[in-house]
Amino acid sequence: MKSDLWRNVIQAIEDAIPEYDTVNEKISLGQAMKSRQFAADQLGLGQGTIVLDAGIGPGTMSQTLLSRNATITIVGLDASTKLLQAARQRFKSTQSDKVSYVRAAFEAVPIRSGAVNRIVSAYAFRDARNREVAIEEFRRVLTPDGCFAIVDLGKPDNAVRRAFVTIYVEYIVPFIARLSKSNRIQGNPWGMIVPTYRLLSPNANLTDALKKRFSKVTVHESLLGGVVVILAQVA
Numbered sequence: 001m002k003s004d005l006w007r008n009v010i011q012a013i014e015d016a017i018p019e020y021d022t023v024n025e026k027i028s029l030g031q032a033m034k035s036r037q038f039a040a041d042q043l044g045l046g047q048g049t050i051v052l053d054a055g056i057g058p059g060t061m062s063q064t065l066l067s068r069n070a071t072i073t074i075v076g077l078d079a080s081t082k083l084l085q086a087a088r089q090r091f092k093s094t095q096s097d098k099v100s101y102v103r104a105a106f107e108a109v110p111i112r113s114g115a116v117n118r119i120v121s122a123y124a125f126r127d128a129r130n131r132e133v134a135i136e137e138f139r140r141v142l143t144p145d146g147c148f149a150i151v152d153l154g155k156p157d158n159a160v161r162r163a164f165v166t167i168y169v170e171y172i173v174p175f176i177a178r179l180s181k182s183n184r185i186q187g188n189p190w191g192m193i194v195p196t197y198r199l200l201s202p203n204a205n206l207t208d209a210l211k212k213r214f215s216k217v218t219v220h221e222s223l224l225g226g227v228v229v230i231l232a233q234v235a
Contacts, residue, residue, distance in 0.1 A: 001129050005195060011191035014082045015210060019181055020058050024123070026180045027173045028191060036064045036122055036183045038220065039149045039229045043118050045069040051078060052116045052141065055124025058088035059099075061151070065120070066095055072188060074099045077109065091177070097130045100227035106134035121158045122151040125172075126200050128172050132209060139213040148214065149233040153193070156225030162202070169197045181216065203228055 001009075017022065024032045044132045045051070045065065049072045053062045056076030065072060076099055078084050091099050106121075106128045119138050128134040134153050138148050153169065156162040177190035203225060210217045214232035221228050 001128065001199060003129070006127065006129050009192050009196060010080050010083075010137040012189035015187070016185065016189040017083070017086050018060050019185055021060055023177050023180045023190060027080070027176045028208070028227065029223065030221050033060075033064070034122070035151045035222065035227055035229050036061050039122070039151045039231075040068045042229070043120065043147055043149055045072050045106060045118070047071045048116045050075065050115070052109075052111070052119040052122040052138075054109075054119055054138065054161070055127070056087045057083050057122075057124065059090040061120055061122035062087065062215050063090065066098060070089055070095065070098070071100065075102060075111070076100065076108075077102045077104055078146055079105050083098055096228070105129065107137060109137045109141055113140050114143050115205045116141050116143065117146055119146070119148040120151065121149070125150045126152050126196055129140065131206070135209060135213055140222060144234055148210075148229070150206075150232075152228060152230075152231040153200065154203045154221060154225045154228035156221075157202045157204045158225070160207060161226075165224055167196070168226065170194050197224070205232065 045068055051065055051072055051074050053074050053076045056062055056078050059147045062074045062076055076087050081103060084103060105132050156165055173193055174188055178188050207217050207219055210232040215235055216233040218231045219228060
């Protein structure tokens, strides 16, 4: 992803913060939270598990993880100071001691090797500037029994399904978002989903890239493969 587009994507997410969760639920036909919950349940969050929330955004995924196990520790990583502030505000009055915050990009994670047990990236990994480098970094910081979960939009391998999902993302998603957001959101930040989706590789390409660095990769699809939960295990 080129630098200008990457910055525009971050700006769009920042602009969407006040209604990020509510509009995302509508444009995903209710699958956004269900997919987060499914990923959280698959991660095997034991007592004291250290989780890197890569692309924490306003903290939705971290809140989902803590609802599953309140004893875990979360490191929320994001390139946007504004998004980190939004996440910090979410946990200001509850569980503030369970989440710490790091401003960084996926391609240069300032965490020592083998320091985290689990990594999850919810609706953020497709925005990586270099996905292969990001995968290398995430593998580096995981423990030998670690697991990396990606929750994101998917691009189906089947051409017919891909055509249906592409039409939905490019035309219907911006329309639903425009109808769903309130006047306090200027413009339509959700329109930035379209250029990032166009750059997205088919689901099989991402799983193949993960298989180069992880021993076991499983894919769970919904909405014809338009939403995916990918679990990549170190061992």
